[in-house]
Amino acid sequence: MSEFFSQIHFENRDFFVLRDDLIGAEFNGNKARKLEFFLHADLSAFNCILSHGSSQSNAMSALSSFAKLKNLEFLYHPTHISSFLAQNPCGNFAFALKNGMKIISQKSEFNSLKNSPSTLFIPEGVACKEAEQGFKSQARLIDNLSAELGCDFDIFLPSGTGASAAFLARNSRFSVFTTPCVGSPQYLAKQIFALVPDSKVRILPPAIKAYFGELKLEFLRIWQRLKEQTSITFELLYDPQGWLTLLANLSVFSKPVLYIHQGGLGGLASQLARYERKFGLENLAIK
Template identity: 55%
Template sequence: MSIEPIYFRGRRFWVLRDDLIGGEFNGNKARKLAFLLNSNLNHINRIISYGSSQSNAMYSISLLAKMRGVKFIYFTNHICDFLLNNPCGNYAYALKNGMDIKISANPSKSAQDECKSSTDLFIPEGVAMREAELGFKEQAKIIMDFAKKNGIKFDIFLPSGTGCSAAFLAKNLNDMSVWSVPCVGDAKYLKEQISTLDPFNKVKILNPPKKYHFGKLYLEIYEIYKELLDSNIEFELLYDGVGWLTLMNNLDKFQNEILYIHQGGILGNITLLDRYKRKFN
């Protein structure tokens, strides 16, 4: 992976290309799952998790389960008709990897209830667990080494779902601020999630320009996605769309060079781009 500059709307930004992590895992899921990829899971027969039917974590866990030869059971509260009839993106690839997906009105409770023995491994939504910190220690080191070598001080920005990435990155950085924006719940929800993982965190949370309902289509998200393609980097739509709109709306709050964390996840764009093109093109 690398840190490289891009020029967007007349300004330079730096981007950490975690989307370029080699192998079958990339982005923040490679960071979050690092502890499992380096663990002995021979005693595990089933991995059980929950979340959105278009989740990047869902796909990554399905791949891990396939690699380790264990069953993967995933709970979600809804699968839209289009996705059911036209499997694509993370959903299609996770099914191909052998995922057993179940509908539940309360996916979190159903997933935890499904865990019945010591051979079951429960992974919270978005892999938001303390063990996930391992991968972000390495990420923080990459950033600090680059900043020292190039004489740069960064303000770091990344969009959040559970806030796991922001929490553990901020915990392991010295003398740099970490900023984020909630893309699933609101700022109160994100702050609570981050504080659960690190009660002493210093993550600075920004509000998006307006309330964005997760998974709903917005023309401005589609437009900034296409505009960013001109910088020769494809960003993810669900999180990065809200991320870049929020970042551009709050540039006055940053005092140092801005480093944007590209957390991968563009496989999910397959599903979303089809929906966007049908609605806005």
């Protein structure tokens, strides 16, 4: 089996895991898939990359590395920066700042830059049509594993914008299931159908009601159990909701389940620090 796949036994069940966390050191996971097109594109007409979203976004971190690689300025309009994070940069935010990210705080400046012909604007979460190329590669990789093992899969991954699930489903012969980590199932469906109007992605309701980035002991506990039982480190924004929802809906899968690791481990240290501040050191069995 390829180094990019693992077969695991978790909570008395067998699963396959696509290890997109192993794609590369600088940017990996679904963000590396989304950036595949831009990695090979001619960007000589642009002098900067502009994006927006969460102040601890995995996409922000990945884009900061990508901009540095391409020798382009990276400008970012965050939804919100807490006073604690502003005074104590950590995780993805600190990493992006180290890579030279410039914060655009004013909406008017963001809009002006967005309309400049010298700006490469990449939407929040890299949810754009160019991102599809990376998921064509991902679908081929999964097909190769299927041929090697002689079995089909049901594919599961948690979603932010839904771009990964939408583009993978359009390019894979297997059923693709997802659950929202940002907003409601209805909001996720709207985003997916905006990208792929005839998408066949099946959206499962999240196992835990939580706003994006909310600290839940249930999330920390399943993250800890995953590390203990599988020796794989997952991230804490998407994967806990993903695994909890997957385990709560095992009856809907008729084939072996292939879970797609979301990568994005750069923000793990800051997430664990947030859990420690809220719940105390005694709840962090693994640090």
